[in-house]
Amino acid sequence: MLDGLTNAPATDLRIEPENVLDPRHYAGVREQGPRLHALPLWCYSSPKFFQAEMEKLFYPGWNMMERLDRVPNKGDFHTLTFMNIPLVMVRGSDDKVRVFANTCRHRGALVAEGSGNCKSFRCPYHAWVYSLEGDLLGAQQYSDGEDVPLVTDENRREFGLIEIPSDSWGGFLFVKFRKGGESLADFLGGLPAVLASHRLEDMVCTNRLVFDMDANWKAFVENYSDGYHIPTVHKDSLARWKAKYTRQPPPPNGNYTIAFAEHEGSQLLLPFPDYVGFPAMPQIEKPWDKGTFFVTIRPGMMMTMGNDGALAFCCEPTGPTTSRLTVSSLFPKSTVARNDFEEIAKNYYRRNGIVVKEDVDISLRQAAGIASPFARMVTLQKLEKPLNQIANWILDKVLGPTA
Incomplete structure (x- = not known):
């Protein structure tokens, strides 16, 4: 706590508490009425709160990532890093746009770089080849110590690129990093x-x-x-x-x-x-x-x-x-x-x-x-009411909705 000259409140909303997910810390944000509050300042810097947002909000939810016109033609691909995750979006031979984790199923190397048009993806490390739909087409000389092939017709599907759930609306491509939950249509309402x-x-x-x-x-x-x-x-x-x-x-x-x-x-x-x-x-x-x-x-x-x-x-x-x-x-x-x-x-x-x-x-x-250690967050002005709505939506996802 800073000295008395700062007029610091008894509970300093800048200092991160040990348990950032304790709902009691957000009682002021949850309270509705003529005077509303935004999130405590630790929510803008806390690694713990950030990780909770990723786990509860971003990974399981729908996130707008790109425009479909980034890959307008069959065989077009575009690589990017979205939320620190290497991805590749590609328009397949069936004209469908898919998103894959940009990581080879063998030893993890990036299978694509930049943007372009291709008929397949070939990992530059050990030459594993994948179709535009993510299927493994070939893994040269991939055998065990007794020269028995490790990829067979029975298990080949297990070695394809990992597809990231995606859907589109209005030309926008959305992704979610965990399967299940509501559809994009239900999410958009x-x-x-x-x-x-x-x-x-x-x-x-x-x-x-x-x-x-x-x-x-x-x-x-x-x-x-x-x-x-x-x-x-x-x-x-x-x-x-x-x-x-x-x-x-x-x-x-x-x-x-x-x-x-x-x-x-x-x-x-x-x-x-x-x-x-x-x-x-x-x-x-x-x-x-x-x-x-x-x-x-x-x-x-x-x-x-x-x-x-x-x-x-x-x-x-x-x-x-x-x-x-x-x-x-x-x-x-x-x-x-x-x-x-x-x-x-x-x-x-x-x-x-x-x-x-x-x-x-x-x-x-x-x-x-x-x-700054002197930063404080005071009552929101009426035109800032949406900040309280955003805060409560985040808290509903991260902590669970209030009764």
């Missing part, structure tokens, strides 16, 4: 129906921004839902938009939130004369054709969906105090086919370079500040 007329599945990613951040994954996720920061952090950008906000009814499963801002134009741009954009997509249902959706799909996916395209955020945990943010610009294929697409799209990318960087910078400043 009514969201696909609300956004159906935007036809996300017909969009393609034209630009990506990637930020490796020295900040817990919750920092950016909470910032996206925090309306209190906009007049300050975005005073010369997003704050210039004048819109009427309406929040849609919460879904029964609570795995997503959605709000709609009514306005002319698109918040994928900035409201200044030199930000010329694309026309609204003609198929969008009224009144969604005049405004912007702001969506969160918990735990780490967010979307700013205009009437002319979409901006998708994936905040991926990489450690207790580190995360990776991927921001994808999406436009309809018909828009991308325009002769002037590249020139006009620069206005959208320019907006992202300003607004997203403002959010990243403030997330990093917050992360650096709460590492």
Whole structure:
């Protein structure tokens, strides 16, 4: 405990307790009323709490990982590390996109690197060969000490690449690292129906921004839902938009939130004369054709969906105090086919370079500040209510729901 000059409370919410999973530590977060609280500060740095999030939240749950258009053709593959796990996504000969653990079943070497197109995967260590569907095709000279083959027709299926459960919606590829539990359709609930007329599945990613951040994954996720920061952090950008906000009814499963801002134009741009954009997509249902959706799909996916395209955020945990943010610009294929697409799209990318960087910078400043021994977390302001909702959703997953 610091000396009396700090006015430290009797219970210092920055100092990690021995048992971070004791529900009594979160009584203030659980309490509902006019005064709400966010998570204790140790939840943004504790290795124990981070591991509990991974075990209870990320590994068994659905996580948005990539766009299907990353592998548009049969035989296309793309390797990546997602939540520190080496993976390869590939479009098979049957045109289905699958995700495999990028590790050979023999001695664990990476079976693929980078991106490209192939007919099979060949491990560079001992030349084991796998099909695009993950089946073992060959293991040269793999015999025991008596020259008896160790791979036979009877056990060959045991040696295929390990497939990671995956499913897709709207052109987004989702993965979960443990089998069982609810389907992606059940997890998403009514969201696909609300956004159906935007036809996300017909969009393609034209630009990506990637930020490796020295900040817990919750920092950016909470910032996206925090309306209190906009007049300050975005005073010369997003704050210039004048819109009427309406929040849609919460879904029964609570795995997503959605709000709609009514306005002319698109918040994928900035409201200044030199930000010329694309026309609204003609198929969008009224009144969604005049405004912007702001969506969160918990735990780490967010979307700013205009009437002319979409901006998708994936905040991926990489450690207790580190995360990776991927921001994808999406436009309809018909828009991308325009002769002037590249020139006009620069206005959208320019907006992202300003607004997203403002959010990243403030997330990093917050992360650096709460590492201080003098850091405290006080009562939330009314526009920060979503932070309490996020906190309780996390606690429901990590500790179990309250009575």
